[in-house]
Each structure stands twice: as structure tokens, then as C-alpha cells.
Amino acid sequence: MNAGIKNVESDICGEAFTQKGTLERHMDVHAGINNRECDLHGEAFTKKGHLKRHMDTDTGINNHECDVCGKSFTKKPYLKSHMDMHAGIKNHTCAICGKAFIRKNHLKLHMDMHAGIKNHKCAICGKAFTEKSTLKRHIHMHTGTKNHECDVCGKAFTQKGTLKLHMDVHAGIHNSECEIGAHVPM
Structure with missing residues (x-):
């Protein structure tokens, strides 16, 4: 083995590997060979990591919990991505x-x-x-x-954004009139 030297390469995509066995498993992906199977219901995967992630989901192992909302995840990177959402990190x-x-x-x-x-x-x-x-x-x-209903007048809308615009009418943000008769912005 050559310590860290990637000397075997995929003829299809050019990705390089340090070991021939790793290249062979990689070539299974290109060939669509799914030889790693879920014991619970038989779903097959080309990569061991994909099977492990699937198994964690299947077995309900969610041991990475969000401190903000309590939602839990199977993998630490999924939790990190979720935490970025709370922090607004883009x-x-x-x-x-x-x-x-x-x-x-x-x-x-x-x-x-x-x-x-x-x-x-x-x-x-x-x-x-x-x-x-x-x-x-x-x-x-x-x-x-129409799943989006106005709490003030009961008018329903097909889209949440349209309801929000309508609520602006009641809040006095737009000039128009609501059908219940009160002069409010549209």
C-alpha cells in the first residue's frame, strides 16, 4: 500500500483511490450494482455508508438532538445543517x-x-x-x-402568501376594502 498516494483511477469519472479494492467498490456505483442490502426490508445500496445511514433511519436511531427545538437527527452533520438554519447561516x-x-x-x-x-x-x-x-x-x-383562512373575516385563500396580503388589509397596510364592509387596505 502506498501511504496516501492515489494511484488507481476510475476510467469512467477519473476519481482516484489509494487502494484497488476501493476503486472496485466505486466502480459498482457506476455499474449500478447494489450489493449492500438492508436486513429489515431488502432495500439495496451501492455504498456501505448509504446503507448505514438508511439503517440508522430505519431503526429510529436519532442520537443528535437540537438544543433549540428538540428535533433529533441520525448524523451529526445533519444536526449541524439544522443548527445553521436556526442561526440563519447561509x-x-x-x-x-x-x-x-x-x-x-x-x-x-x-x-x-x-x-x-x-x-x-x-x-x-x-x-x-x-x-x-x-x-x-x-x-x-x-x-x-382554500386551506388558508383569515382569522378576522373568515375569507379563505388557496395560497398562504395571498392570505398574508389580505391580512395586511386588516392591519391597514394597503388601501382597499374587505368584503365584510370595513374600510381596510387591500
């Missing part, structure tokens, strides 16, 4: 517009928006969206589902 910055995000996957979704990638398509009208949550809100427009 380590993932868009190279195009400079917008920063707490979570790496949120940056990826944002980058999809810049690239025009819209993987979430409405089965009713065909309109496509970058984010699944935006598609869900859109579908409420078709179904008429």
Missing part, C-alpha cells in the same frame, strides 16, 4: 445572482430556476415548475382548495 451562494441559501439542495433548486429546468409538471394544464411546492400551490388553483 453558506451556499448562487454564483449567478449572489442569493445565499442555508441548504445546498435549496441552492440547487435555485440554480435549476436560472437554467430554466422545470421538472414538476401540472397534470391538469401542463404548466411546469422548478419546485414541487410551487406545483402543489398551483394545483390548489385548479381544485379550489
Whole structure:
């Protein structure tokens, strides 16, 4: 063994390894070989670490607890990411517009928006969206589902943001009138 020297390399992706066995396990990933199986229900994984993470989740081992809200996690890095959210730390910055995000996957979704990638398509009208949550809100427009109700006048809305704008009416932030008759900003 060559102490720390990466002298074996993947022909597919170019990633280098110090040991031939590690390269062989890596090549299983490229080949789609899932030879690490969950004993509880048979789900297979290409990497030992992925199986371990899955097993921790399956067995309910969440021994990393948030001091702020009590939520617990299977891995310390997951807790750290969660704590960054509480602290408002945004380590993932868009190279195009400079917008920063707490979570790496949120940056990826944002980058999809810049690239025009819209993987979430409405089965009713065909309109496509970058984010699944935006598609869900859109579908409420078709179904008429109004889950967001005003505590003041009882008017319901399909979107939380529309309710918030409506609440501004009652708070006197916009000039308009609510249907219950009181002069309030819209």
C-alpha cells in the first residue's frame, strides 16, 4: 500500500483511490450494482455508508438532538445543517445572482430556476415548475382548495402568501376594502 498516494483511477469519472479494492467498490456505483442490502426490508445500496445511514433511519436511531427545538437527527452533520438554519447561516451562494441559501439542495433548486429546468409538471394544464411546492400551490388553483383562512373575516385563500396580503388589509397596510364592509387596505 502506498501511504496516501492515489494511484488507481476510475476510467469512467477519473476519481482516484489509494487502494484497488476501493476503486472496485466505486466502480459498482457506476455499474449500478447494489450489493449492500438492508436486513429489515431488502432495500439495496451501492455504498456501505448509504446503507448505514438508511439503517440508522430505519431503526429510529436519532442520537443528535437540537438544543433549540428538540428535533433529533441520525448524523451529526445533519444536526449541524439544522443548527445553521436556526442561526440563519447561509453558506451556499448562487454564483449567478449572489442569493445565499442555508441548504445546498435549496441552492440547487435555485440554480435549476436560472437554467430554466422545470421538472414538476401540472397534470391538469401542463404548466411546469422548478419546485414541487410551487406545483402543489398551483394545483390548489385548479381544485379550489382554500386551506388558508383569515382569522378576522373568515375569507379563505388557496395560497398562504395571498392570505398574508389580505391580512395586511386588516392591519391597514394597503388601501382597499374587505368584503365584510370595513374600510381596510387591500
